[in-house]
Amino acid sequence: MDKLKLYMIMLGCKPTGRHTEQHDVFFSLAGSLKETIPHAKAFWPEAQDNMHLDAWREVTHVDGYEVSVVPKTSGPMENKLFFINLGGYKAGEFDEPHYKLLVVAPDLASATQQAKQTAFFKHTGFTGANAHIDDKYGIDVDDIYQVEDILPAGFRDHYSLSVNPMPSQAIDEIHLGYFKLKTILG
Structure with missing residues (x-):
């Protein structure tokens, strides 16, 4: 496993019986974004295979x-x-x-x-x-x-x-879009 990093992820899903897409923010430690997916699925089991990511960032710098x-x-x-x-x-x-x-x-x-x-x-x-x-x-x-x-x-x-x-004001890259889990998992 790579060195652990903090990930902030916006999960999205349209659960069965809902009329609109739902979202939640999830934090995890992992060596890569791919390694966060099993933890995200455990965090939101109701999402089943409908889960995707709408945004994510590796948190290394804040203000x-x-x-x-x-x-x-x-x-x-x-x-x-x-x-x-x-x-x-x-x-x-x-x-x-x-x-x-x-x-x-x-x-x-x-x-x-x-x-x-x-x-x-x-x-x-x-x-x-x-x-x-x-x-x-x-x-x-x-x-x-x-x-x-x-x-x-x-x-x-x-x-x-x-x-x-x-001393520097480095800024983390924020990744936005509709990221399917199967694409992340490869």
């Missing part, structure tokens, strides 16, 4: 920080990587647009404050339909997770994410 996979450490890391799913509304549109982001912060409160500074949060909402961070810790918070906490269990037990400042 001036380098992200790497290291053996599990015994003590807390100063910087943590958070995944945040912002939801909002636009007047007259029958939809709830979402903006998914990664944030480096020492704690949940700091990560939440960073998310509330994004243009999406400030401009996607109106009186009675405010922008929000989707549903985990109370008002105005929907989906916010420390990435280490939502990795597949086998990885959480043995690995940590090292998040350290770096």
